[in-house]
Structure formats: C-alpha cells, structure tokens
Amino acid sequence: MQQTDFLVIGSGIAGLTYALKVSQQYPDKKITIITKSREDETNTKYAQGGVAVVNDLENDSFEKHIEDTLIAGDGLCNERIVEMVVTEGPERVSEIIEWGANFDKNPDGDFSLGREGGHSVFRVIHHKDVTGKEIERALLEAIHRRPNIQLVTHCFVVDLITQHHLGYLVTKATPDIECYGVYVLNLTNKKIEKILSKVTLLATGGNGQVYRSTTNPTIATGDGVAMVYRAKGRIENMEFIQFHPTALYQPGVNPSFLITEAVRGDGGILRNIHEEDFMHKYDPRLSLAPRDIVARAIDSEMKITGTEYVYLDCRHMDIDKFIHHFPNIYETCIAAGIDVQHQMIPVAPAAHYSCGGIKTNEWGLTSIRNLYACGECASTGLHGANRLASNSLLEAMVFAHRCFMDATSKIDSLEFKENVPDWDARGTNAPREMILITQSLKELKQIMSDYVGIVRTNERLERAMRRLDILHEETEALYQKTEVSPQLCELRNLITAGYLIVKGASFRKESRGLHFNTDYPLKSELVQNIVL
Structure with missing residues (x-):
C-alpha cells in the first residue's frame, strides 16, 4: 500500500499542469502521477494545431472567441464556462511559456x-505542427525538477476505491460517494496494489480507440470515464464524438495520422475523387466550416462517389512556407509516397475527440467527493455539442488551475481512509486464450464504426446496443474468472465507453452538433444535456 496527498491519473497537459501547481504550492506534500504507458505517451503529444487564445487585441477579442465557441457548440455550451475559459486562458498560456514551452513567432517578435475551422480570426498559437509534443516536453522537464513529485510509469489503474469496496451498497442515488484512492495493476511485477490518496485527479484522456479509425493513440481507451461510471458517478453528453475531417487515408494504420486543420487555415482546399471543390454545397465557410459540418460533408461526398477518401489539395500553396509550418506533415506524406507540391493528400474523417465525459462543475469537481476530472475525460460545459478547434489544450490549462485551486483549499482538512481492503483476486485464473479479448475488441470497433459514426439512425443505434449488451456480458464473465490484465481492462473500459455513446445517442431525439440522426434531422427546441 502507498499513500499520497495528491494522486494524478494521466501524464498529459491536464495532469502535469495540475501537479506542477500543487507541487509549487505545497513543497512538503507528496504528489504521485500514474500513467499506464511511457510518461510522454498521451493525447497531448499528438495535438498538432495549437492553442486557441486571444492574443492580438487589435484584430481579436474575448467576445469574438466566446462567440466562435458558442456557435461551434450548437446551443449546448455553458456560456458562463465559455466566458471563464476564454478570459482566463491568456494567463494560463503565459504560465506554460514560463515553464519552457516555445511557440512560433514572426520576425517582429509577435x-x-x-486559423482553423470555426474561428473568425487568426488566433491559434502553435509550435510548427507539433504543438502538443512541445508542451508535453516542457511540462515533463519541469515535473522532473520537482522533488516532491513521483511519476510512476507502466501502472494501470483498475478501479476507483469508494464506499463500495468497504462493503456498502453504492448506487447513483447514494449521497456523498467518496473516492479514497485507486487499485492499480503494476505492470512490472504483475500485482494489484492500492494507492490511498486524499485527493485524486483523473486526467485520463479520450476514448477514440472505440472506433476502427482514430487519430488517438492506442492508450485512449476511455479508462477514466468507465471507472467513474462503475463508481456511480455522473457522465454526460457522450454522444458528441468529434470526427476530425482530415486524417491521412492509410487503411489498417492505427492510429491514423492527423492532418491539422491549420493546413486548411493556410489555404488547403478539400476536393472529391473527381477533383471538384465541394464544400460550397454544404457551408458558406467552405473548408473552414466547423468540424462537424466538414466531417459530414466529406462523409456525404464519399457515399456519393463510392470512395473511402477525398483529397486535400495543397499544390497551390507556397511549398517553402508549407515545409516550415508543417514539417511533420510534409515528412509523413513523403514517407507515404505523397509529394504535396505535386499530389493531393488523400484524407478521411477519423474519431478524434470526446466532447462529453465525466460531469464536473466550474472547479473540475466530479459528482464523487475528493475526485476531480480535467482534460478530454471531463465534460466541463465548454464544448457543448461540438468542440471549437484548438480549444482543448486551453480548456485543460484553465481547468487544471481550477482543480488545483479547489483541491489545495481542502487538502489540510482531509485524512486518509482507514481499513481499505486489499484487492481480492480469489477464484481467478491466468487467461488461457487472448483471442477472446482481441476478437471482442475487433467486434466493438466494427460495431461503433458502422453503426455509431458520423451519421446515425435509430435502427443502427438499436442494433449497436444489442450487440454491445452481448459483448458486455461476455467480457464481464471473463473479468470475474480471469486474472486482471491491461488488455482485459481496456476492453472492459472501451465497451463501457461505447455503451455510454450509444445510450446518449439513443436518448437524444434530434440532430445537433456532432450527433446527426437521419430519423431526427432537425434540432429540438428543447436543449438539454444527456446525463447518464
């Protein structure tokens, strides 16, 4: 058993920012960061575009950024949260620069x-086309300079510890559910250990691996959302899965390589297989419409032409400028046999971001006491029905700070929970056939991709739910009799995430933002969040 004052699950921008702030405020307290893979293997590392933040007050304003966010969110954003994130954002960005993150500047020093889809002006600061990787580098270097932070890699969190593990019946109606820490599978010694904490932050990222094609790394398996749902915490708006319109089309490659929206912001044009510019048929903002609109437009064109991709045309762009701004994209395309100066880039939508997740208040606090959530795993009210491009890193910084403020205001009044039992693995045996897990994962990805993708119908959703019910039953039976493994836990978490996406989509009797159901093509006058 270990004890730590502050426990952080996840090592992306949300978790690292929070841990740094806590460490500086409380140099005498212990902060433990747990990650199931390498310390830098996070969704943050793969973020290309940048951070949307008001910086140029001559051409931009808080009001413009707020309006762009609300328009993209299609009526479901919490306006108070949007205003809070946009106005607090510049100070948070300044802090991350002080910690060593570098952003590209013009010769004049600005x-x-x-500019990306849905933005009315140029406001996205970036580090070439690897902004997330640069931020991750700077934060990890700062983390390693803090002696009271312990960063533990290859440690898989299995479950949150609540009153349930003390023998009490816990339901969604139970008042004051509390989090006392976590059970973790130490991948080094293959043993399940318990870590008790006074405060726990979930910064576990997204759930893109529930789909066959995704820009998310293989670690994005919805762990945080699934754990909170099992602990009877509140989850909301899971039906709003953002498909990035332009992932490099490479069948069988996982994850899909992202072609940042900034390429279209710099002049890239979407064309169908007949090389026709088609976006004028769908939106006056053309290739820079919000992501939900562009993704549906591409999906429509692929169905009309019977192809699995469209093209992103960059042939007319200044090649030197392209290579300077997008070196990673240029090199990846060259490696794939695509010369962007003379050839168009084949692209197709891929699952990219979960706008819903663990429901939190304005301080990042979940419905479970002493448990916070931040980053993509959280549903803060900022994104509504569709996230505005490059608002995610900003949200993570702002809410990491707010989680830090609230947690540190309470920490001195909290105690460790006594008498938490050890993990009980009696009656379980070593897995005999890994095919039971790998085949179920394939089935899950196929179900979600074919039935719960960019365009949905009631019949598809009903069929998906029936098949997920079978997968759930089979996997739970396997979980009860088999020793815990990361593969089994991830499958279990992904099935839960898939179930929540389908359940939310089934409850939403309208088409709004990222959720488009051909049986309800119009928006409902009744706007509401789907809380599960």
Missing part, C-alpha cells in the same frame, strides 16, 4: 497565429 506570436505567429494560425
């Missing part, structure tokens, strides 16, 4: 600003 930030080089990009």
Whole structure:
C-alpha cells in the first residue's frame, strides 16, 4: 500500500499542469502521477494545431472567441464556462511559456497565429505542427525538477476505491460517494496494489480507440470515464464524438495520422475523387466550416462517389512556407509516397475527440467527493455539442488551475481512509486464450464504426446496443474468472465507453452538433444535456 496527498491519473497537459501547481504550492506534500504507458505517451503529444487564445487585441477579442465557441457548440455550451475559459486562458498560456514551452513567432517578435475551422480570426498559437509534443516536453522537464513529485510509469489503474469496496451498497442515488484512492495493476511485477490518496485527479484522456479509425493513440481507451461510471458517478453528453475531417487515408494504420486543420487555415482546399471543390454545397465557410459540418460533408461526398477518401489539395500553396509550418506533415506524406507540391493528400474523417465525459462543475469537481476530472475525460460545459478547434489544450490549462485551486483549499482538512481492503483476486485464473479479448475488441470497433459514426439512425443505434449488451456480458464473465490484465481492462473500459455513446445517442431525439440522426434531422427546441 502507498499513500499520497495528491494522486494524478494521466501524464498529459491536464495532469502535469495540475501537479506542477500543487507541487509549487505545497513543497512538503507528496504528489504521485500514474500513467499506464511511457510518461510522454498521451493525447497531448499528438495535438498538432495549437492553442486557441486571444492574443492580438487589435484584430481579436474575448467576445469574438466566446462567440466562435458558442456557435461551434450548437446551443449546448455553458456560456458562463465559455466566458471563464476564454478570459482566463491568456494567463494560463503565459504560465506554460514560463515553464519552457516555445511557440512560433514572426520576425517582429509577435506570436505567429494560425486559423482553423470555426474561428473568425487568426488566433491559434502553435509550435510548427507539433504543438502538443512541445508542451508535453516542457511540462515533463519541469515535473522532473520537482522533488516532491513521483511519476510512476507502466501502472494501470483498475478501479476507483469508494464506499463500495468497504462493503456498502453504492448506487447513483447514494449521497456523498467518496473516492479514497485507486487499485492499480503494476505492470512490472504483475500485482494489484492500492494507492490511498486524499485527493485524486483523473486526467485520463479520450476514448477514440472505440472506433476502427482514430487519430488517438492506442492508450485512449476511455479508462477514466468507465471507472467513474462503475463508481456511480455522473457522465454526460457522450454522444458528441468529434470526427476530425482530415486524417491521412492509410487503411489498417492505427492510429491514423492527423492532418491539422491549420493546413486548411493556410489555404488547403478539400476536393472529391473527381477533383471538384465541394464544400460550397454544404457551408458558406467552405473548408473552414466547423468540424462537424466538414466531417459530414466529406462523409456525404464519399457515399456519393463510392470512395473511402477525398483529397486535400495543397499544390497551390507556397511549398517553402508549407515545409516550415508543417514539417511533420510534409515528412509523413513523403514517407507515404505523397509529394504535396505535386499530389493531393488523400484524407478521411477519423474519431478524434470526446466532447462529453465525466460531469464536473466550474472547479473540475466530479459528482464523487475528493475526485476531480480535467482534460478530454471531463465534460466541463465548454464544448457543448461540438468542440471549437484548438480549444482543448486551453480548456485543460484553465481547468487544471481550477482543480488545483479547489483541491489545495481542502487538502489540510482531509485524512486518509482507514481499513481499505486489499484487492481480492480469489477464484481467478491466468487467461488461457487472448483471442477472446482481441476478437471482442475487433467486434466493438466494427460495431461503433458502422453503426455509431458520423451519421446515425435509430435502427443502427438499436442494433449497436444489442450487440454491445452481448459483448458486455461476455467480457464481464471473463473479468470475474480471469486474472486482471491491461488488455482485459481496456476492453472492459472501451465497451463501457461505447455503451455510454450509444445510450446518449439513443436518448437524444434530434440532430445537433456532432450527433446527426437521419430519423431526427432537425434540432429540438428543447436543449438539454444527456446525463447518464
């Protein structure tokens, strides 16, 4: 058993920012960060575009950024949260720069600003086309300079510890559910250990691996959302899965390589297989419409032409400028046999971001006491029915700070929970056939991709739910009799995430933002969040 004052699950921008702030405020307290893979293997590392933040007050304003966010969110954003994130954002960005993150600048010393879909002006600060990787580098270097932070890699969190593990009946109606820490599978010694904490932060990222094609790394398996749902915490708006319109089309490659929206911001044009510019048929903002609109437009064109991709045309762009701004994209395309100066880039939508997740308040606190959530795993009210491009890193910084403020205001009044039992693995045996897990994962990805993708119908959702019920029953039976493994836990978490996406989509009797159901093509006058 271990004890730590502050426990952080996840080592992306949300978890690391929070841990740094806590460490500086309380140098005498212990902060433990747990990650199931390498310390830098996070969704943050794969973020290309940048951070949307008001910086150029001559051409931009808080009001413009707020309006762009609300328009993209299609009526479901919490306006108070949007205003809070947008106005607090510049100070948070300044802090991350102080910690060592570098952003591209013009010769005059001002930030080089990009523009992406849904933005009315150029406001996205970036580090070439690897912004997330640069932020991750800077934060990890700062983390390693803090002696009271312990960063533990290859440690898989199995479950949150609540009153349930003390023998009490816990349901969604139970008042004051509390989190006392976590059970973790130490991948080094293959043993399940318990870590008790006064405060726990979930910064576990997204759930893109529930789909066959995703820009998310293989670690994005919905762990945080699934754990909170099992602990009877509140989850909301899971039906709003953002498909990035332009992932490099490479069948069988997982994850899919992202072609950042900033390429379209710099002039890239979407064309169908007949090389026709088609976006004028769908939105006056053309290739820079919000992601939900562009993804549906591409999906429509692929169905009309019977192809699995469209093209992103960059042939007319200045090649030197392209290579300077998008070196990673240029090199990846060259490696795939695509010369962007003379050839168009084949692209197709891929699952990219979960706008819903663990329901939190304005301080990042979940419905479970002493448990916070931040980053993509959280549903804060900022994104509504569709996230505005490059608002995710900003949200993570702002809410990491707010989680830090609230947690540190309470920490001195909290105690460790006594008499938490050890993990009980009696009656379980070593797995005999890994095919039972790998085949179920394939089935899950196929079900979600074919029935719960960019365009949905009631019949598809009903069929998906029936098949997920079978997968759930089979996997739970396997879980009860088999020793815990990361593969089994991830499958279990992904099935839960898939179930929550389908359940939310089934409850939403309208088409709004990222959720488009051909049986309800119009928006409902009744706007509501789907809480599960």
